[in-house]
Amino acid sequence: MSRIHVTTKINGDATEFLCEAEATLLDVLRDELGLTGTKEGCGTGDCGACSVTVDGRLVCSCLMLGAEAEGCEITTIEGMAAGDQLHPLQKKFIEMAALQCGICTPGILVAAKSLLERNPDPSEEEVRYWLAGNLCRCTGYDKIIRAVLDTAADMRRAS
Amino acid sequence: MALDDSKKPRVFKVVGTRPDRPDGIDKVTGRARFGADMVAPGMLTGRILRSPHAHARIKRIDTSKAEALAGVKAVVTRADFGTVPDHVAVIMENCMAGEKALYDGHAIAAVAAISPAVARQALRLIEVDYEVLPHVTDVDEAMKPDAPVLHEGRQEETVPPGMSQNVIARAEFGHGDIEAGLAKADRVLERTYRTAATHQGYIEPHACLATMGADGQGDLWVCTQGHYMVRNTCAAILGLEQGQLRVTASEIGGGFGGKTTVFLEPVALMLARKSGRPVKMVMSRSEVLRATGPTASTSIDVKIGMTKEGRITAGFAELRYQGGAWPGSPVNMGAMSGFAPYDLENVKTVGWDVVTNRPKAAAYRAPGAPMAAFAIESAIDELARGFGLDPLAVRLMNAADKGTKSSYGPTYPAIGLKATLEAAKAHPHWTAPLGKHQGRGVACGFWFNFGGDTCVSLNITPDGTVTVSEGNPDIGGSRASMTMMAAEELGIPYDQVRTVIADTGSLGQNEVTHGSRVTFAVGLATIEAARSAKREMCRRAAKIWGIDEEAVDWEDGAARPAGPNAGKFPPMTIKEIAAVASKTGGPIAGHHEVTAQGAGVSFATHMADVEVDPETGATKILRYTVFQDAGKAVHPSYVEGQFQGGAAQGIGWALNEEYIYGEDGILQNAGFLDYRIPVASDLPMIDTVILEIPNPGHPYGVRGVGETSIVPPLAAVANAVSAAAGVRMVQLPMSPPRVLAAIQAGG
Numbered sequence: 001m002s003r004i005h006v007t008t009k010i011n012g013d014a015t016e017f018l019c020e021a022e023a024t025l026l027d028v029l030r031d032e033l034g035l036t037g038t039k040e041g042c043g044t045g046d047c048g049a050c051s052v053t054v055d056g057r058l059v060c061s062c063l064m065l066g067a068e069a070e071g072c073e074i075t076t077i078e079g080m081a082a083g084d085q086l087h088p089l090q091k092k093f094i095e096m097a098a099l100q101c102g103i104c105t106p107g108i109l110v111a112a113k114s115l116l117e118r119n120p121d122p123s124e125e126e127v128r129y130w131l132a133g134n135l136c137r138c139t140g141y142d143k144i145i146r147a148v149l150d151t152a153a154d155m156r157r158a159s
Numbered sequence: 160m161a162l163d164d165s166k167k168p169r170v171f172k173v174v175g176t177r178p179d180r181p182d183g184i185d186k187v188t189g190r191a192r193f194g195a196d197m198v199a200p201g202m203l204t205g206r207i208l209r210s211p212h213a214h215a216r217i218k219r220i221d222t223s224k225a226e227a228l229a230g231v232k233a234v235v236t237r238a239d240f241g242t243v244p245d246h247v248a249v250i251m252e253n254c255m256a257g258e259k260a261l262y263d264g265h266a267i268a269a270v271a272a273i274s275p276a277v278a279r280q281a282l283r284l285i286e287v288d289y290e291v292l293p294h295v296t297d298v299d300e301a302m303k304p305d306a307p308v309l310h311e312g313r314q315e316e317t318v319p320p321g322m323s324q325n326v327i328a329r330a331e332f333g334h335g336d337i338e339a340g341l342a343k344a345d346r347v348l349e350r351t352y353r354t355a356a357t358h359q360g361y362i363e364p365h366a367c368l369a370t371m372g373a374d375g376q377g378d379l380w381v382c383t384q385g386h387y388m389v390r391n392t393c394a395a396i397l398g399l400e401q402g403q404l405r406v407t408a409s410e411i412g413g414g415f416g417g418k419t420t421v422f423l424e425p426v427a428l429m430l431a432r433k434s435g436r437p438v439k440m441v442m443s444r445s446e447v448l449r450a451t452g453p454t455a456s457t458s459i460d461v462k463i464g465m466t467k468e469g470r471i472t473a474g475f476a477e478l479r480y481q482g483g484a485w486p487g488s489p490v491n492m493g494a495m496s497g498f499a500p501y502d503l504e505n506v507k508t509v510g511w512d513v514v515t516n517r518p519k520a521a522a523y524r525a526p527g528a529p530m531a532a533f534a535i536e537s538a539i540d541e542l543a544r545g546f547g548l549d550p551l552a553v554r555l556m557n558a559a560d561k562g563t564k565s566s567y568g569p570t571y572p573a574i575g576l577k578a579t580l581e582a583a584k585a586h587p588h589w590t591a592p593l594g595k596h597q598g599r600g601v602a603c604g605f606w607f608n609f610g611g612d613t614c615v616s617l618n619i620t621p622d623g624t625v626t627v628s629e630g631n632p633d634i635g636g637s638r639a640s641m642t643m644m645a646a647e648e649l650g651i652p653y654d655q656v657r658t659v660i661a662d663t664g665s666l667g668q669n670e671v672t673h674g675s676r677v678t679f680a681v682g683l684a685t686i687e688a689a690r691s692a693k694r695e696m697c698r699r700a701a702k703i704w705g706i707d708e709e710a711v712d713w714e715d716g717a718a719r720p721a722g723p724n725a726g727k728f729p730p731m732t733i734k735e736i737a738a739v740a741s742k743t744g745g746p747i748a749g750h751h752e753v754t755a756q757g758a759g760v761s762f763a764t765h766m767a768d769v770e771v772d773p774e775t776g777a778t779k780i781l782r783y784t785v786f787q788d789a790g791k792a793v794h795p796s797y798v799e800g801q802f803q804g805g806a807a808q809g810i811g812w813a814l815n816e817e818y819i820y821g822e823d824g825i826l827q828n829a830g831f832l833d834y835r836i837p838v839a840s841d842l843p844m845i846d847t848v849i850l851e852i853p854n855p856g857h858p859y860g861v862r863g864v865g866e867t868s869i870v871p872p873l874a875a876v877a878n879a880v881s882a883a884a885g886v887r888m889v890q891l892p893m894s895p896p897r898v899l900a901a902i903q904a905g906g
Contacts, residue, residue: 020276036196037189039412041362042444046831049362077189086187094183097796100635100804102186103193103363103412125840132840135831137360137413138635139800140807141839 004067010035011079019066025059026050028066029076037077037106041135048134051107051114052076058114060133077106080113088158089113089151098147100138108134112148120156124149173647174859177796180639181657182410194366194382194409199437202368203232203271205430206278206440207423208285209450210260210267213294213516213824214307217260217267217287224284225270230277233434234285235269235426240396247395249485253519254396254425260289261309261484262516263825264449266422271430271438294516294824298481299458301325301515309484309514325514327486332494332567333507337462340473340505344464348542352534354873354891355817356456356481359523360808360836363412364442365451369427373435377404377428382411384418384632385671390663396425397432404428407662408632415808416522417452419671445829453818454523455480455488459534465542469553473505474498474566478531481513482520488512489520489527492607495567496870497531499605500554500576500762502563516824522673525606525866529809529873533891536602536874541887550601550878551589554764555580558603575788575852576603576762582848583764588784597770597781600878604763604870608863609674610755610856614667615684617645617692619747623734625649627688628661629681630669635804635865636797637677641685643793644859648689650716651733667752675863678793679854680755686858692749699743700731757856758863763787765806765871771883776899778814778880784846790854790862798864803845805868811837812869813876817892 003018010033019028026043029035029052038061041047045060052061053075080087089109092098099105108131115122115130122130127148128141136144185191222234237255256265268285272278293307300306301323308324317329341347367381377399383389386406394401411418423440430438442451458479464472476497482488494510508531543553558577564570583589583601593599616628627645631637638658646653670676693713700718701708710725711718717730740747768782785802792798815835819827828834853860873891881887886901 022276030195034198035189036192039193039363040195040441041364041412042831044444044830044832047362047444081188086184090184090187093187094179097177097180097636097794097800099183099186100797100800101361101363101411101413102182102191103361103410105186106189109187124844128839128842132838135362135836135838137362137415137808137836138804140803140837140845141842142803142845143796143800145839145844 335505361413598882759854809872
């Protein structure tokens, strides 16, 4: 089976990879590129643990083929902090205990960052509906929603 | 040195604060390594072939075509395992079917291949001849005398003659005289309640990476709630010495009881042994739902007598739980716990353990208790409302307290149930106005909690910082709690301690992370390990000062002369003592090994407001408050997190979640789209009130908090929905069609 050559930019770095035609972007990230921060919870686009952005759009990487990433800019959880400087959402999630087991955390952070880039002042309801595609089984979402709202307020004050 | 807990009430410096968790940065940056995140050189992919039938005799398995496929390095069936010891026989059967496939998704064979694609292709080449047998998936159907039988000869002597072989055991609990109690009641309510099977729903599928040498040495990386259990179980199944198998726990992406047993691990080790290569296995979500963990579905009859003042005169329940294809449903814990919140003169429960053609039930957060609480708390609510009484006041009137003989036997020491009820009564939520189609429900819940085998080692490094090694996977912030308790006991800052989860080669036996035991039992061992290190550091200071070691005290992170008579020496800090340890007797460490007792039972009261749409039957949770006794909240944020998470799971169980089997015995909703757990937009904020009634069995008063929080919500939500809809809901989940049908039937 011939593999497909793909050229992308991942977390700002020019990245080339070869993938099988049926390989998902998630498979490529995790198994070819070692970017295991993106998680697989279902493989059917229902849990959001594999959330990444592709050309700025939030997607489930399990629902996109690796081959479709040709020419795209992809951001994963590994690209969220700038070196040792955590993103404000990352800091706030730790500070407010917005995670328990942490398996959904990368996807939720990627999704929440994507929300705040579009809407710096979301209501609680907007946060809840934006994150409705990201399942968390541990927290009951309370501390996650509070952390996102609190971060948004901090970021508005800082800008 | 002298250690005296009773000297004065302890003023905590670290415990009760909310520091950042030590694994926080790893978890928010994607660096944390979960089960599926590990790789090994030369690693193969392992995959499992699963039964497409609910019940079938396996007449023949032909793996020759799969073995001949290029890139396939090993194929394993049950024959490869031979005979295994009795105590792991059922686990073996569940990991790999023998003579019969007992449920849709039961493992039949496994392959290891050079890629996932080759492994998938190999599975398609395995030929299995099945003789399809009649099946049964419903608990009440399975108890009928003419039901298809799963196993012959497993029935216990407790079961009366003439019942189906699927009825495995009967157990009875309680005291007093039910009939005499019922005779004193102004009303006797009899109802039957049903709950559907639900799954723990952890977001991380089961995963492991196994290596097995020809020398009998193995290594296993695995997401589990107990890597010592994995070691012992796999060693027994594979005929290994426990000391030759080293198991390392990955970060764990949720468990809730579902990762307290093994599914893939013995198979992965067998594939690794046969292929001579490391083998990684990761389940798909549909495999997780079809073949792991669900809890029991139940059918429960309740009979309760109450006076018009609200006093319960007698409580009786008969509980029927199906626990899947083998004995061991959590019915006894349901039967023991359902009436545990109440001080009853006459109480009796009967539990029936039943097998069906479903996956073997695994523990799920307070196993067995939520369903019993749903039934009993619903009945109490209906009686209270029927008399026009306040349901909180009725519960307070009947509440168990210190000295109450519990429904399952023991007499309670200090417990916190009344405190949770008083707090609920005083909370603004209780008196907030409700609108049209809205209702409020309350319910109580109980869980036993557990201690068990525990080892902790605490090492003082040469620079005087501290490493705590413990053997229980951190499933929701327990490393933070251990770090806090070690820092508290040593009198040093939180950031001077780091806690690690050690592999099975590094500590003695540790019980699985279950029974809400970790903060209690591992915390207790951590405190004792710190005390043993303190004693040693006092000894070293005494040696340096040339005084008796009894004349040295430990305070605020330093050894000090115990009094004016001990001599005038400046305190020696932990860093100063550590720096010269080589000259005073060598490295310093403390350790503690214990079978922890005195876990301290736990109670909660939950309050839910809902709105029911009379046109669709859909329920919206408007407001939710949890009141629970934590004994002592070590890290209050993570205690709140346990309360909130349990409530959310319970809400899912009450409203949405259920295993749906077709007439063919096949699971129809093996995915997160159709097995719908609560999402962020389904829930409101979940308020929490932490009560602290110290547990006398722990040096700081800690009680486990993880499980109790899932016990009350089924009934709290059902009582609220019933109030809002004007009809009594007796079956879960209260899905929109079911609620709508109940409304249209007019109750």
